[in-house]
Structures are given as C-alpha cells and as structure tokens.
Amino acid sequence: MPTAEPRGLRQAAIDWLQLRSDGGIEPLTREDILDFQFAGESVRLQAPMQGIWKPRGYAAALSFRTAYTKPGEPPPYEDKTGDDGLFRYKWRGTNPNHPENVGLREAMNLRLPLIWFLGVAMDPARYQVIAPVFIVAEEPEQQQFAFTAAEDSVAAFELEGSMHEEVTRRYLQRMAKVRVHQPAFRSMVLSAYENRCTICNLGHPGLLDAAHIVPDRDERGIAAVTNGLAMCKIHHAAFDRNFLGIRPDSVVQIRHDLLEEVDGPMLRHGLQDLHGRQLMKVPAHRRDRPNQELLETKYKEFQAATASG
Template identity: 50%
Template sequence: MTAAGGESTREDLVRSAARDWVEKRSFGATLPIRGVDLRSEFLFGGDQVRLVDQAGIWKPAWMAAAFTIRTTHTPAGQEAPYFDEIGADGLHRYKWRGTDPNHHHNKALRDAMKSRVALIWFIGAEPNAYIPITDVYLVAEEPDQHQFVVSVGDWVDLRPDSPAEGWIEKYLLTQTKQRLHQPMFRVGVIRAYEQRCAICALNHVELLDAAHIIPDSDEAGVAAVRNGLALCKIHHAAYDRGFLGIRPDLVVQIRADLLQEKDGPMLLHGLQGRHGQKLMTVPKRTEERPSAELLELSWNRFAAGAA
C-alpha cells in the first residue's frame, strides 16, 4: 500500500523486508524454515513481526490486506484439509477459509487481490517446516469453488482481451515450475536422501542439488521424488553432462574415455573411484526410491552417448 505522493508506507516496507528475509533465511527457497522461526525470528525496526498465524491466512490487525498464506504439509496417503489445485489455465488455486465469503480471512485475501499486493506463500515441506514462495499474487476469485486464482512470480491480467492472451499458458507453466515446483521437488529429494549425495554421501546440504533423472523438460520428467537424485554439485554436473551414468540396478558407471584420463584427486577418487560402485545413499521409503523405468531410460541415453 503506497501512500499518496508515492511514499512507501510501513506496510510496504514490512512486506519488502519480509520477502528479503525469507529468501535469505531459506537460501533462495531451497531449505525449509521452521514454523516456530516464522513466528519469532523476523524483526522490523527492532520489533518482532510474525509471518504466520495458526490459521492458513495471516493478516496482522494493522495491515490493510492479507500478509501471507500457508499450506500445511500432508503426509503421503493422507488427504489435505484444503485442496489447492492447478486450473486448466496453468494457475494455482488457493481455497477460502470455509465457505463464507465474508469471513474476515477471505475478505483479507480479497483486499490483497484488489490492491495487487504480493503475498508470501508458505508451503509445508515437512511437518511444521515450510518453503517460502515470494511474489505471489491473487489475480481472480472463483466464488462458486470457494477459491482464489494464484499467479506466482508476476501479476497477470486474465481478461479475455488481455495482451497476454495466446502466450500466457506457456509463460505461467514456466513460472510455476521455476518458482513453485522446483523448490518443493528439491526439498522432497534432499529429505528422502537424508541430506547426502547419492554417489559420494557428502553431507553438506548447501552443496547438494536435487537432480532430475529425466529432465523436467522431457515428457517423462515428472516432478516427483522417484525422478530425483540428491547429488553434490560435482556429481550433478557430471551426471547431466554424460560423464557418468547410473544403471537401473543403482550401479554408477563412468564414461570409458574418462577412466583412461590422468588428473588430480577429484578425478581419481570422485569419479573414477566410483566406477562400478553402488549408490551410497538411497531413500528408505520404497515409493521414494529412484524409478527403475526412469533410470533405464536415462541409462540408455547415457550408454548411447558413451558408445
């Protein structure tokens, strides 16, 4: 909410500072933030400002519109209390609080939509820990479905005569992957592999990536943990560039020409030394282990390139 004359209000400044804080605190939405920290750690001008409340929609009394929204973690096999889905237009939906359009939480969301303020969306990555998605806009309301339409990254104009018509779906799908799906994919993969590289067991989460077995640009590249491997940055780069492959039986293979090279200790121990060895870390839960079908598809591509 910008005051007359273009001066930022306290609300503007708090929203901006909160955005910067959660980005830094989560290492750019790559690590979850504990719920207790969201309630106590953010300070503005020396004052504690809560970023979440017990309810999923949070509007401090002194703000003119909703500040943040939250979706709790739902364990596998359980039904979420509020089902936030993706519409045919590629945009996410966020459910009302209950079914009363005049509930104060729903009015707070409506005010955020009308004023086009950016919200922060905290999405449950594990029990009581959340990945923050910043620059979240409510761009329309669907009262019959008791929900708002969400755009991640930018405000979009959904009117039929909008200049965006014709390319908006592709753009929105790209934004959704980059800003929402990828952070959740990373959290799920890193958690499943217990914060260790699958190939070398490196245990420094800041140096780990969630690698896709099959790229998400591929039709088979599903955004699921079974299509993921927790890899340190060296092994991730080597995997993506075809220096190493992983067989469906979880054995690492180094490209033949690389096995003949002589270089420093990284090549000797980090790559050549892993040739013919089983993955050092795999998820404990069967449904989170790398898909044999996806590994076979990836392996066939590696083998064809290494021939």
C-alpha cells in the same frame, strides 16, 4: 484495540524472508519464521494452525500456507497449478464471507503482495518461501482464488488482463517453474536424502543439487521426490551428460572411455573409483526412493551414450 497494518511491514517481511531463505532457495522451519521483528517487536508471519493468516486489525491477509503432502498420498486440500500457469488456493470453508476469505479478497482488490509458505517436509515442518505472490482472480464457483508467482504487481495484473493469452500463459508457467517448482523440488529431494549426495555422501547442502532422473521437459519428468536424486554438483553434471550412470539395482557405472583416461586425482577419485559401487545414500523411507521405471529409462540413455562414446 485493533490497529491497522503498520506501513512498510509487508515489504519488510518479504525482504527478511528472502534474505533468511537465501532468495527462496532454502526452506525454513516454523521456528525460523517466528524470528521476524518489525520496529523492535516480534510479528507473526504465519498462521499458528489454519492456512490463511490475517492478523487482527489488518484489512488484508498477510500470508497463506499449503501443507506438505507425502509422496503417493492425496493432498489435504485441492490447491493446484492450472494449465494457465496460475496457482489455485481454496477458500477457508464454504462461506465466501469468512474473515480469512475476505482477507485474501481484500489483498486481491488492493493488489497487495502476499507470502506463500509451501510445505516441503515434515518432522520438523519446513516451508519453501515464495514471496511476493499476487492474487489476480477469484473463482467463486470453485470456491478458490487464483494467484501468480509473478514478482511484481504490475506484471501480475497487466498479464492477467493481457490479450496475448499464449504469451501470458508461457510467462506464468516459466515463473511458476523458476520461483516455485524448482526450489520446492530441490528442498524435498535434499530433505529425503538428509542433505547428502547419493553418489559420494558429501554433506554440504550448498554444494548439492536435486538431479532429475528424467528431465522435466519429458512428460514423465515430474517434480516429485521419486524422480529426483540428491547429488553434488560434479556428479549431477556427470549424470546429466551420461558420463555416470545408475543401474536400476542402484549400482554406479562410469562410461568406459572415461575409465580408460589418465588425468588426475579428481577424475580418479571423483569418478573412476566409483565404478561398480552401490549408491552411498538413499532415502530412509521407501516412498521417497527413486522410481524404478524412471531409473531404467535413464540407464538406457546412459548405455546408448556409452555405446556411441
């Protein structure tokens, strides 16, 4: 006999996922996600095969999933972010009354929070957890739903109906960047570099960042693996501030004035001794390796800083 959604389960699942993923920073495997329990019983939070998960007996969907797409390959579905700062998720099939589409529609009507599992790696599959998210509109002509990464229903639905469209758009874009694009970019880059710093090979994920080669404020600065480098925090800071450069042939360069300084072991071993060395870690797959044009752009910036330093 089908049973209704247990009271409190949805929020408990979101809280548990946030804790398990360190606030949405660390991606989770399918096995990680299967560990959730509520009231002493295991509860599935992710669909076993399809994208949308509406457990039997529930009026509304609980979660949905976006498959991981390898760099350079077209995504299996047309889910995307709009210029308005909202994300889109395609219907299941073309029937608006498919039970899974009905489940997402009911979550919208009831203003319920959902869990979005965003694929960031495969073999094994790993997912960035973005929760809560809220569906704020349905676009039947495009056979899709629009949803936001705003963190609460009041913000999500009040913003959607706001008269101040420009303010709303900027807020939603900022939330999308902070809650979705930045964590997903970090996970994809660190996965490609097997959780090791490209400069020094340090292998502690908690001390690693995903450094943009070209910053995301630049129109070329896309949040893609090919515009990223896994770096420990000190080398990330040195790279961003042009104390350290990377030639397009993957050779590390240290700014000449820094090479002449006498300070201590951190400067000597952490930076000066790296001058002229090849990168210690690069992605195994060529498709994940840094874009040469972006490396050239960043290296020219480093050269200009060196000349004026």
